[in-house]
Amino acid sequence: MGTIEQMIQKKAYELGYEKCGIIPINLMDEYAEKFNERIEKIPKSKMFYQSQQRLANPKQIYPWAKSVVVLTVPYGKYKVPEILNGRIAKAYLFDTRVDENTKEYQNNRVLEKYMQELGLRVETNQKFGVVGMRWAALQSGAGIIRRNNFLYTESGSWVHLEAWVTDREMELKETNNVVPCPKSCNRCRESCPTKSLCAPYTMSPTECISFLTTFGGRDLPKEPLSKTFGNCIYGCEICQDVCPMNKGKWKGEEEFPGLSELSSSLTPENILNMEEDFYRDNVQPKFFYLSAEDLWKWKVNVLCYMRNNYKESYKTLIINACNNENDKVSEMACSICKELCLQ
Ligand code: SF4
Numbered sequence: 001m002g003t004i005e006q007m008i009q010k011k012a013y014e015l016g017y018e019k020c021g022i023i024p025i026n027l028m029d030e031y032a033e034k035f036n037e038r039i040e041k042i043p044k045s046k047m048f049y050q051s052q053q054r055l056a057n058p059k060q061i062y063p064w065a066k067s068v069v070v071l072t073v074p075y076g077k078y079k080v081p082e083i084l085n086g087r088i089a090k091a092y093l094f095d096t097r098v099d100e101n102t103k104e105y106q107n108n109r110v111l112e113k114y115m116q117e118l119g120l121r122v123e124t125n126q127k128f129g130v131v132g133m134r135w136a137a138l139q140s141g142a143g144i145i146r147r148n149n150f151l152y153t154e155s156g157s158w159v160h161l162e163a164w165v166t167d168r169e170m171e172l173k174e175t176n177n178v179v180p181c182p183k184s185c186n187r188c189r190e191s192c193p194t195k196s197l198c199a200p201y202t203m204s205p206t207e208c209i210s211f212l213t214t215f216g217g218r219d220l221p222k223e224p225l226s227k228t229f230g231n232c233i234y235g236c237e238i239c240q241d242v243c244p245m246n247k248g249k250w251k252g253e254e255e256f257p258g259l260s261e262l263s264s265s266l267t268p269e270n271i272l273n274m275e276e277d278f279y280r281d282n283v284q285p286k287f288f289y290l291s292a293e294d295l296w297k298w299k300v301n302v303l304c305y306m307r308n309n310y311k312e313s314y315k316t317l318i319i320n321a322c323n324n325e326n327d328k329v330s331e332m333a334c335s336i337c338k339e340l341c342l343q
C-alpha cells in the first residue's frame with residue numbers, strides 16, 4: 001500500500017497529473033526571503049508584491065499547516081483557435097482553475113476529497129493559490145525555474161500549478177530531467193516588449209503586459225508602454241513563446257471544452273461591440289482576472305490592439321468608440337483618432 005505520501009502521488013498520477021511532489025511547509029521560508037529581496041530590487045513592484053504577501057507566509061494564514069502538496073497540470077495538448085493565437089494568452093484560454101467542464105478541474109476536486117478521506121486537513125485556493133507555487137514546485141523537484149521566471153517540466157512552461165497545504169508532516173520528492181537554460185541564451189529578455197523582464201529571473205510586474213492587460217489595467221490611455229503591446233489583448237506569453245526550451249512542447253491535439261464556440265465572439269471587432277449581458281454570462285467567468293464590471297477594460301485593450309495593428313476596417317469602429325458611454329473607452333478611442341488622424 002505504501003506511505004500516505006506515495007498514496008497521494010499514485011492517486012494524482014492515476015488522475016492524469018504530470019507531477020506530484022510534497023514538501024515540508026518550512027521549505028517555504030526561503031521564498032519569503034526571496035520575496036522581500038525582490039521588493040528591494042524593484043521598489044516600484046512593492047504594491048504588487050504586498051498584495052501577494054499571503055503566498056509568502058502561508059504559516060501565518062494556516063498555522064496548522066505542516067506540508068505542501070504541489071502538482072503540475074500540462075495544457076499544451078489543447079488546440080489554440082487561430083483567431084485568438086497571440087492575442088489572448090494560452091494560460092487563460094485553457095484555464096482549468098475555474099472551468100468546471102474540464103477534466104482537470106474535476107480532478108482537482110477528486111484529489112482533494114481523496115486527501116480528506118485519508119484523514120488530512122487540506123486547504124487550497126484554486127484561483128489564486130495558497131503558497132508561492134513556482135517555488136513550491138521547484139523545491140519539490142517537479143521542475144526548474146528558468147530565466148523568464150516560469151517553472152518548466154518536461155512539458156515546457158505550459159503547465160498549470162496546483163497546491164494544497166496539509167496538516168500532516170510529509171515529504172516526497174519528485175524527479176525531473178529538465179536541463180538548465182543554455183549559458184548564452186537571453187532570448188526571453190531580448191523579446192520582452194516592455195522590458196519588464198529586466199534581468200535574468202527578474203521581472204518588474206507592474207510593467208508586464210500580462211499585468212497591464214488584466215488586473216493591473218487601470219489607465220491604459222495614459223500608459224506609454226501600451227504602444228509596445230503588439231498583438232496582446234489579454235495577457236502575454238512572448239517570453240515563453242520565444243524560449244527554445246518550449247520548442248515542440250505545444251501539441252495542440254485536443255479541443256478545450258466550449259472554446260471553439262466562444263472564440264468567434266473574441267475577435268477584436270466583436271469584443272468592441274460586445275454587450276454587457278453576453279460578457280457577464282460567457283466571457284467573465286472564464287477570464288476572471290477582470291470583473292463582471294470590467295468589460296470596458298477589454299474594450300480599451302482592443303482599441304490598443306487596433307492602434308498597434310491598424311488597418312482601414314478598424315477606422316469606423318474606433319471613431320464610433322469615441323462616443324462610448326465609458327469614459328476610458330472614449331478617451332482611448334479619441335486619443336487614437338488624434339494620433340492616427342482618423343476622422
Ligand atoms: S509576459 Fe510579456 S511583458 Fe511580461 S515579462 Fe514576459 S514578455 Fe515581458
Ligand code: SF4
Nearest residue numbers: 146148181185188243
Ligand atoms: S529564452 Fe533562453 S534564457 Fe530565457 S528562459 Fe528560455 S532558455 Fe532560458
